[in-house]
Amino acid sequence: MTSVSYGDLAHSFLLRRQSVASKTEMQFLQAEVVTGISRDITAKVRGDVVPLTGLDSTVQRLAGYETLAREQLLVTGAMQSALNTVHDLSSNLAEFLVGISLGVSETRVAAAAATARSNLETVVSALNTRFGDRSIFSGMATSAPAMTDANTLLNAAQTVVAGLTSAQDIETALATWFNSPTGFEATIYQGGPPLAPFIVSAGEEANMNITALDPGIKITLQGLTMAALLDRGLLAGQTEERQRVSNRAGASLLQSNTDRAYLTGRLGAIEAQIEDAAARNSAEATSLRIVRNDITNVDPYEVAARLQDNQAQLEKIYTLTARMTRLSLMDYL
Numbered sequence: 001m002t003s004v005s006y007g008d009l010a011h012s013f014l015l016r017r018q019s020v021a022s023k024t025e026m027q028f029l030q031a032e033v034v035t036g037i038s039r040d041i042t043a044k045v046r047g048d049v050v051p052l053t054g055l056d057s058t059v060q061r062l063a064g065y066e067t068l069a070r071e072q073l074l075v076t077g078a079m080q081s082a083l084n085t086v087h088d089l090s091s092n093l094a095e096f097l098v099g100i101s102l103g104v105s106e107t108r109v110a111a112a113a114a115t116a117r118s119n120l121e122t123v124v125s126a127l128n129t130r131f132g133d134r135s136i137f138s139g140m141a142t143s144a145p146a147m148t149d150a151n152t153l154l155n156a157a158q159t160v161v162a163g164l165t166s167a168q169d170i171e172t173a174l175a176t177w178f179n180s181p182t183g184f185e186a187t188i189y190q191g192g193p194p195l196a197p198f199i200v201s202a203g204e205e206a207n208m209n210i211t212a213l214d215p216g217i218k219i220t221l222q223g224l225t226m227a228a229l230l231d232r233g234l235l236a237g238q239t240e241e242r243q244r245v246s247n248r249a250g251a252s253l254l255q256s257n258t259d260r261a262y263l264t265g266r267l268g269a270i271e272a273q274i275e276d277a278a279a280r281n282s283a284e285a286t287s288l289r290i291v292r293n294d295i296t297n298v299d300p301y302e303v304a305a306r307l308q309d310n311q312a313q314l315e316k317i318y319t320l321t322a323r324m325t326r327l328s329l330m331d332y333l
Helices: 008-035 050-098 106-127 150-161 167-179 215-232 239-296 300-325
Strands: 198-201 204-206
Touching: 050 106, 050 198, 050 215, 050 239, 106 150, 106 215, 106 239, 150 167, 150 215, 167 215, 167 239, 198 239, 204 239, 215 239
Parallel strands: none
Antiparallel strands: 198 204
16 A cells, blocks of 8 residues: 655644644634624525525614614604693693783783793794704704794784784684684795604504694694784773783683693604504514524534634644654753
C-alpha cells in the first residue's frame, strides 16, 4: 500500500491552517454562546427562509402600527386638553351669564361681557393648538390654523347682527350664520375636511374625524360670541335687552354642555380603540418574536459542548506545533 508523507514545512503550514480554522470556529461559537442566535440561520432552517421572512415582515408592520398609535395618542391627548379648556371656560361663564337677571346694573353686564370676550380668545387659541407641525382641529389641512383669531370672528359676527334690536333676533341670526356653509365655515374656519380613517391594526381603522366644525364646538363658540359682542357695544343703551342677550348666551352655553360631553366621549372612545389595538399589536409582536427566536436560537448546552471540543482541539494543535518546532522553554534556554 502506498503511503503519502509530508515534509516539515508542509506539516507546519497544515497545522497553521488548522489553527486558524479552529480560532475562527471558536469566535463563531463564542458569539453564539453570547447572543444565543445561530450564526448560519439559512443552514439552521435548511434553506427555507420563507417563514422567517414572513415573521420579520409582520413584526415590522406591527412596529409601524405601534409608532402611529403612539403619535395619535399624543394628538388625542392634546385634543382632550384643549376640549377641557373649552368646557371649563364655557361652563363657568354660563353660570355667570345666566345669573344676570333683569334689573341688575349695567356694570355687571359689562363685566360678564368682558369675561366672555377674554374666554372666547382663550377658547379660539385652544382650538388652534398645534402638536408639532400639525394643527389638531384643522382636519386634513394640518398646516393651517383651525380658525381665524377671535377679533376676526367678532368682526364677522358684528356684521351679521348689525341693525338687529332684540336678543331673540340676534340669537337667531348668529345660529343661522354659525350653521350655514357660507357663514362660519366659509369665513372663519381655516381647516379642511376631516382626516381619513387610519389603520390601527390589521383590518381595523380608527376615525379621527373631529374638527373645529364639530357641532359641539360651533354651538359653544356661538354662545361665547353672543356674550362677547356685548363688550363691543352691542345694543348700547338698551340695558334690559343686553341683559336678555346675556341670559340667552348663558342658556346656550349650558345647553351645549351635552354636545361638548358627547364630543369628549367620542374622542375618548377613539383613544380607547387606539390603546386596545396597540396592546393587541404589542402582544402579537411579542409572540412572533418568541416564535422567531425558537427558530433561530441555538441550544446553549450543545454550543458549549462544541466550544469545549474546539478548545481541546486547539490545544492539541498548539501541542503538536510546539513539539515539531521544539519550542519548549528548556530547549530555548
